[in-house]
Amino acid sequence: MIELYINGLNRYIDELLPKRNNVITEMEALAEERHFPIVGPQVGRFLYQLARLKGPSDIFEMGSGFGYSAFWFALGAPEAHIILTDHDQSNLSRAENWFEVGNLKNHFEFRQGNALNILKNTMEIFDLILIDLDKENYPEALQLALKHLRTDGLIITDNVLWHGRVFDPAAIDPATSGVRTFNQLLFETDGIFSTIIPIRDGLALTLKM
Numbered sequence: 001m002i003e004l005y006i007n008g009l010n011r012y013i014d015e016l017l018p019k020r021n022n023v024i025t026e027m028e029a030l031a032e033e034r035h036f037p038i039v040g041p042q043v044g045r046f047l048y049q050l051a052r053l054k055g056p057s058d059i060f061e062m063g064s065g066f067g068y069s070a071f072w073f074a075l076g077a078p079e080a081h082i083i084l085t086d087h088d089q090s091n092l093s094r095a096e097n098w099f100e101v102g103n104l105k106n107h108f109e110f111r112q113g114n115a116l117n118i119l120k121n122t123m124e125i126f127d128l129i130l131i132d133l134d135k136e137n138y139p140e141a142l143q144l145a146l147k148h149l150r151t152d153g154l155i156i157t158d159n160v161l162w163h164g165r166v167f168d169p170a171a172i173d174p175a176t177s178g179v180r181t182f183n184q185l186l187f188e189t190d191g192i193f194s195t196i197i198p199i200r201d202g203l204a205l206t207l208k209m
Contacts, residue, residue, distance in 0.1 A: 006164070010042070010200060013042055013199075014041065014042065017041050017042070017045070020041060021102070023071065023098050023101055023102040024041070024044070024068075024071060024072075026098070027066065027067070027068045027071065027098065028040075028041070028068075030066070031068070036065065036066070037065070038065060038068040038069070039068060039069050039072075039132065039158050039200070040200055042199050042200045043069075043158065043199060043200050043203055044068065044069065044071075044072040045072070046197075046199065046203065047069055047072040047073055047076065047130075047156065048072045048073070048075050048076040049076065050076070050128075050154065050156065050205075051072070051073050051075075051076025051077040051080070051128070052076040052077070054077070054127065054128060054154060055077060056073075056077050056080050056126070056127035056128040056153075056154075057079075057080060057081065057127055058080065058081050058083075058124065058125070058126045058127050058128075059073055059077070059080050059081070059082045059083070059126060059127065059128045059129070059130070060082075060083045060085075060119065060124070060126045060128075060129045060130070060145075060148065061073075061082070061083065061084050061085060061115075061129075061130045061132070062085060062115035062116070062119065062129065062130060062131045062132065062133050062141055062145070063085065063086070063115055063130070063131070063132040063133035064084035064085055064086050064091070064092070064095065064132075065086060065091055065095075066086075066091040066092075066094040066095045066098070067084060067091075067092075067094070067095025067096075067098055067099065069130055069132065069158075070082050070084050070095065070099075070108070071095075071098065071099065071102065071104070073128075073130075074099070074102075074104045074106045074108075075104075077106075078104070078105055078106060079105075079106065080106055080107075080127075081106070081107045081109070082106055082107070082108050082109070083108075083109045083111060083124075084108065084109065084110050084111070085111050085112075085113065085115040085118050085119075086112065086115075087112070087113065087114070088112075089112045092110040092111075092112060093110075095108075095110065096108065096110060115133050115141075116133070116137060116140060116141060116144060119144055119145070119148055120144060122148070124148065125148055125149065125150050126148055126149055126150065126153060127149075127150055127153050127154070128153060128154045128155075128156070129145040129148065129149055129153070129154075129155050129156070130155075130156050130157075130158070131145060131155060131156070131157040131158070132157070132158040132159070134175070134178075135159065135162065135174075135175035135176070135178045135179050136174040136175050136177070136178035137178065138157070138178045138179055138181070138182035139178060139181045139182050139185055141182075142155070142157075142182055142185055142186070142189075142206075143185075146189075146191075146192065146208060149208045150208070151208055151209070152207065152208065152209075153207075153208050154205065154206065154207060154208075155192075155204075155205075155206040155208070156203065156204070156205060156206075157182070157203065157204040157206070158201065158202075158203060159179065159201045159202060160179060160182070160183055160196055160201075160202040160203065160204045161196075161198060161201055161202025162175070162176055162179045162201065162202070163201060165179075166179050166180050166183065166202075182204075183196065183204070186204055186206060191208065191209050192206050192207060192208055192209060193206070193207045193209060194206040194207070
């Protein structure tokens with residue numbers, strides 16, 4: 001019954017959404033064709049709104065794929081400096097091409113490799129950090145992100161409901177355990193204020209106080 005409700009809710013919201021621009025539509029088509037995980041248009045629109053409201057100067061993505069979330073951020077904060085990370089250089093190259101086609105004017109950096117290691121090895125501080133990498137690494141990603149986030153900065157984390165596995169006691173795999181621990185940390189860590197928003201696969205919004 002819960003699964004029927006969630007699937008029906010997502011279909012209902014998706015059907016309400018207006019048509020996206022050609023580049024975003026092309027990204028979504030490729031993701032569907034390749035079964036490649038992206039945040040999807042529900043979350044994408046929310047990222048755009050947050051970027052418009054926050055007006056971040058510097059954004060770091062811990063996991064970018066081929067640039068779908070970064071594209072929404074760039075639309076909402078057209079002057080932001082955005083760093084994308086991914087293990088696969090071909091994904092980053094594809095993102096760069098789509099940004100050119102989309103005529104985005106942001107300053108983009110494309111850093112290949114492990115997002116945790118990339119962030120560890122930078123001295124930069126950011127206004128907004130996206131966490132969307134291997135789920136077993138979510139707890140470490142949160143602690144690392146907080147060290148590189150300005151006061152009043154935002155952390156946005158995708159998949160915090162993890163397809164319902166977080167509340168399935170039989171699910172004890174490393175990814176699910178990582179998300180569960182992360183969610184606990186959201187509400188146990190001093191100096192932050194977090195909310196879990198149940199859109200799509202669950203989105204967490206964390207403010208550094």
